[in-house]
Amino acid sequence: MTGALVSPPTAPVPDSELALGDLATGAAQARALPVYFGEGDESRFGWLHLPEGSAARAAVVLCPPLGIEALNAHWVYRRLASELAASGVAALRFDYRGTGDSSGETNHVTGLVEDVAAAVRFVRDCGAPSVALVGLRVGATLAAKAAEAQPVEALVLWDLCSGRSFLREQRALKLLSVGPSADAPDGAVELLGMVLSKGLADELRATALQPSGAPRARRTLLVERPERPRDERLHRALEREHLECLAAEGQHEFIDVEPGYSEPPERVMKDLVTWLDAQFSTERLAIVNAGRPSAVVRAPDGSCHTERAEVIVSRGLAAVVTEPARRDPSAPVAFLLNAGLIHHVGPGRLWVDLARDFAARGIASVRFDLRGVGDSDGAEAPIRHAYPPEALGDVAAAIAHYCPGGARDAYLVGLCSGAYHAAEAAIVLGARAVGLLNPALFFDPAELHVPSEEEAVPAAGAAIAMNPLVRWMRSKRILVNLVEWRPIRKLRHNQRLSAMLDGASPLWAAADRLGIAKSPLRVIEALAAAGVDTLLVCGSWESRPFVRWRKRTRALEQSGALCYLSFASDDHTFFEAGNRRRAMALVRDQVATRTRADR
Numbered sequence: 001m002t003g004a005l006v007s008p009p010t011a012p013v014p015d016s017e018l019a020l021g022d023l024a025t026g027a028a029q030a031r032a033l034p035v036y037f038g039e040g041d042e043s044r045f046g047w048l049h050l051p052e053g054s055a056a057r058a059a060v061v062l063c064p065p066l067g068i069e070a071l072n073a074h075w076v077y078r079r080l081a082s083e084l085a086a087s088g089v090a091a092l093r094f095d096y097r098g099t100g101d102s103s104g105e106t107n108h109v110t111g112l113v114e115d116v117a118a119a120v121r122f123v124r125d126c127g128a129p130s131v132a133l134v135g136l137r138v139g140a141t142l143a144a145k146a147a148e149a150q151p152v153e154a155l156v157l158w159d160l161c162s163g164r165s166f167l168r169e170q171r172a173l174k175l176l177s178v179g180p181s182a183d184a185p186d187g188a189v190e191l192l193g194m195v196l197s198k199g200l201a202d203e204l205r206a207t208a209l210q211p212s213g214a215p216r217a218r219r220t221l222l223v224e225r226p227e228r229p230r231d232e233r234l235h236r237a238l239e240r241e242h243l244e245c246l247a248a249e250g251q252h253e254f255i256d257v258e259p260g261y262s263e264p265p266e267r268v269m270k271d272l273v274t275w276l277d278a279q280f281s282t283e284r285l286a287i288v289n290a291g292r293p294s295a296v297v298r299a300p301d302g303s304c305h306t307e308r309a310e311v312i313v314s315r316g317l318a319a320v321v322t323e324p325a326r327r328d329p330s331a332p333v334a335f336l337l338n339a340g341l342i343h344h345v346g347p348g349r350l351w352v353d354l355a356r357d358f359a360a361r362g363i364a365s366v367r368f369d370l371r372g373v374g375d376s377d378g379a380e381a382p383i384r385h386a387y388p389p390e391a392l393g394d395v396a397a398a399i400a401h402y403c404p405g406g407a408r409d410a411y412l413v414g415l416c417s418g419a420y421h422a423a424e425a426a427i428v429l430g431a432r433a434v435g436l437l438n439p440a441l442f443f444d445p446a447e448l449h450v451p452s453e454e455e456a457v458p459a460a461g462a463a464i465a466m467n468p469l470v471r472w473m474r475s476k477r478i479l480v481n482l483v484e485w486r487p488i489r490k491l492r493h494n495q496r497l498s499a500m501l502d503g504a505s506p507l508w509a510a511a512d513r514l515g516i517a518k519s520p521l522r523v524i525e526a527l528a529a530a531g532v533d534t535l536l537v538c539g540s541w542e543s544r545p546f547v548r549w550r551k552r553t554r555a556l557e558q559s560g561a562l563c564y565l566s567f568a569s570d571d572h573t574f575f576e577a578g579n580r581r582r583a584m585a586l587v588r589d590q591v592a593t594r595t596r597a598d599r
Helices: 068-086 109-125 138-149 163-178 198-205 232-238 251-255 266-277 347-360 391-402 417-429 459-464 468-475 478-483 486-492 495-502 505-514 521-529 544-548 550-559 577-594
Strands: 031-037 044-050 059-063 090-094 131-136 152-158 189-191 194-196 217-224 243-247 294-298 304-312 317-323 333-336 365-368 410-415 433-437 533-538 562-566
Touching: 031 068, 031 109, 031 304, 044 068, 044 109, 059 068, 059 109, 059 138, 068 090, 068 131, 068 163, 068 251, 068 266, 090 109, 109 131, 109 138, 109 198, 131 138, 131 266, 138 152, 138 163, 152 266, 163 189, 163 198, 194 198, 217 232, 217 266, 243 266, 294 347, 304 347, 304 391, 317 347, 317 391, 333 347, 333 391, 347 365, 347 410, 347 577, 365 391, 391 410, 391 417, 410 417, 410 577, 417 433, 417 459, 417 521, 433 577, 459 521, 468 478, 478 486, 495 544, 521 533, 521 550, 533 577, 544 550, 550 562, 562 577
Parallel strands: 059 090, 059 131, 131 152, 152 217, 217 243, 333 365, 333 410, 410 433, 433 533, 533 562
Antiparallel strands: 031 044, 044 090, 189 194, 294 304, 304 317, 317 365
């Protein structure tokens, strides 16, 4: 059966109308339009930021870094693009082939350089009178390589690094974060959140700017870390250009950390916008969006399907819909929710890969950003929230549009904070099923204390709300200081003692009744009561609560309402490729065997 994932044309839905573009950026009424450009099934995805009136003095192409660095750069690049648009300069953020929301595969450096060149051609086709390139880390190397063959007005090389140093630093970060893992297949190199083919890894090791191949730009800005020695070879490579330098302050706190801990380099961002603004004339020309609203993507089995980027205008939610070529009418629509502050591609591109795997099995899916996260409205604010009080309303709006038959046609999948939001929405809205991966259920939900006027108090939040005394102790950091007290911390890391405490069921039962340590099983039990089929997947740390309340866990399993699976891993966010594959297989199996029964 074929079918489009849209609302019936005769049923107006004013509160969840979908349209391409017009996502307000908040700065001078600039707009951000989701676009696809490029040829065939190697389409690149991006966001085109236009000034007010769609007339611009120039266009800036923002070339992202690779791997986990790209996740940290996402929000900063969005801020830069919005501020450039406010100054009258169009900006394009885009994903290389095989990364982010783009299709294709990342197998060669030449392909990545061609992606930069394609982005430059795209903004020229849109009518940009002048073009500048901004590259961060490996993105700077790729931008410089593209400028060797295609001259640009201005070039910003931000914390430029060779491919060899990038690989060395990223492999060290992975080792420190999740430890060693099994060798990747066929000589590939696994980084934190990305697996590089052997060919790409070998080419990256040999990739660096050489004095004989300088980029061609009227002006070049080199943004270097002040704590590192000056790269004389790099300066020789750029000495033929009009070169200026800027200190990349705060770079370590911005790019050398895991997502969620990144601190934006505010001063550098401001200086970059100021420098770029000064490179172009004051004359503006009309910019016309030359991109496409959708693209063809390939699933792992080689089959072709359609993806389109949309904005739920009433709530400003950015979404990407993956529509299978032949849709299974018995399968629910899968909704893939943000993991913390990571935008809708998911950690290690988990949600993109899962969506395309679903499409090969006839399952439609929607990956979208909550307000204040990723590409959705409000995400440019200095303070972002992984648990926004409005999250339930955001999920409800997405389901209302994409599931005309109601929430019983929805399958909600989330990791960490996304798992909490999935459980919360499933309880209130009555979804058919949820997949909860390493759920975060040990906190006091903000929406219970600062509810939005338009949102209902969620049942899941009420199930895990803390005792007022405990809440006060947390607000004063009394509990934090207590558990971090050196003698207590030493006891906490004693594996034998931890196992004994986890096995003390009467102790935890009493703590649950008193509201001191609420059991996360309350949420799972609420899901069972609402008739929601539940998959619960936990790593080593996340499984401890369910060991403490193991009798209640077993009772839910025996009732058939819960499928509980745990595995030995401390990789909470699934940045390790093996854990991502395992999670995908478990979620796929839930859809295949547990959610397609007649309703």
